[in-house]
Amino acid sequence: MRGQLPISYLARASAPSWLGRHFLLAWHAVILVTSLYPFTGWRYVGEPVFAFLSYPLPYYHTIADNSLNWLAYLPLGYAWAITFRCRWYAPILALLLGGGLSAGIEFTQQFLPDRVASNLDILYNAMGAVCGALLAGLTTKLLIVRAWYVLRKRWFADGALNDFGLTVLVLWLLTQLNPAVPLFGVVVQPQGIPQPWVSPIADALLFLRALEMLGVMLSLLAVTLILVGILAHRRYAAIAIAALVSVSLLVKVIFAGMLLKPTEFLAWFNLNVLMGALAAWALLAVLLKLKRRWQMLAALVSLGLAQLVEALWPLTASSHSMASLFKWSYGHLRDFNGLTQTLSEAWPWLATVYLVWRVARDWRRAAQPTVVTG
Structure with missing residues (x-):
């Protein structure tokens, strides 16, 4: 009626x-x-x-x-x-x-x-x-x-699993609060070649840049595909992805202005981040045409490969070098870095649990025979 x-x-x-x-x-x-x-x-x-x-x-x-x-x-x-x-x-x-x-x-x-x-x-x-x-x-x-x-009901699918996925995305946004961490990155900025370390190619710096670009691309793919998977309709995908990227950029800019020294305002961004993000957008143009169960499988693979990139990354950030970027006092900086670091370590596992659960459910439903009545 x-x-x-x-x-x-x-x-x-x-x-x-x-x-x-x-x-x-x-x-x-x-x-x-x-x-x-x-x-x-x-x-x-x-x-x-x-x-x-x-x-x-x-x-x-x-x-x-x-x-x-x-x-x-x-x-x-x-x-x-x-x-x-x-x-x-x-x-x-x-x-x-x-x-x-x-x-x-x-x-x-x-x-x-x-x-x-x-x-x-x-x-x-x-x-x-x-x-x-x-x-x-x-x-x-x-x-x-x-x-x-009303917005929640219109844009996002219902169900406990989708609510879990939305929570995972919010937790990821919290990991981006630290402006010293590259946007969508899983690595720290290269401040020199670690020793001892043997690069698989002759140009070690080129290898590190390629590794960082690959990590950004895979992380961006995993996060955006998780977002696409919890939307109520596929037609919202482009707008939702653009909104997520815009919010993450805004978060970085605000917290960089609040916490970082003026000379380190763009510590979270570089050419490698930009190239990795552009590559991810190109792949998304193809992946968004697939069925959701394939998108969720692609998100799971991207997340796993991003963790492999992080494991291969040879550089580590010392507490002294990270603290030198900030203008906060030690106590608050310790708590803030502790929160973002712990979330960054825990988030891939939470996202993996969600994606494994989601992929198993979607493929189980796809395998069920369709009953035609009438």
Whole structure:
């Protein structure tokens, strides 16, 4: 009937979304990584393990640290409130869960070097979780939130597997926050030929440039094909890919301006990155014409080859050389680099799990016989 939504759209709109659960789990991981990195150097200094809870306030106080502690738990409280369907008790549970998680982390931090266990951090973290829960209750009815829901239903396919794929893409964007890492790259910039190392060709520098270009091309193919695989319709592919590349470029530019020294503003970009991206676009023009199960298989192969390129790359970045690019202080830089480095190491495995699952499902469906009725 005219004026009514199609049954297929209503079925998609009523399908439960796993995005909130994926985000909640992912943000827990983000907080744990930034709070406990680098996970080494554990020691016990001999003080009572619960002494930090009774330190006079403010025992350890900086405006930047306290603001970050509050902001870090704001999304967590928001996600918890959404999980609890924004019921009246959601802020109370956010307070208990946020305070409990923060207390556990602060207890653990006293056994790590360069970490300070602080009862004030627990208070700011708990306040951030409560504010996030209250914000969720205030904004769930706003037009911008409803517009996101409509956009999500229109552009992306439903189902737990597709929600997982969308989460994987968001986590990849987080890996691009570090402006010292080349855009779409899996390698560090060559600052010299490592020794001892034997290049497979006479021109070692040419080999490194080709390897970097290949890594960028394969990474871009894997990421964009994952995006194509979770779209609701194939006609959105070109616009979605252009949007993803534009967002990643914008993220790099913003964070490069915020974090890098002016002389290192373009540390994330070079001719090798550009050539690899252009090669990926040329291959995408062909791959986008294939069926989705072949695209997902191509994404899995590209991801595997990108990891091979990373394994072959002979250069490693020292903490001193990386820190020299930034204008941040050591503590915040350590947490930031720890987060992006850990995500960069974990992301290929998460993407591999998604792609293997997706390829197996798509090819199993393709193998099923088609039943014709009527």
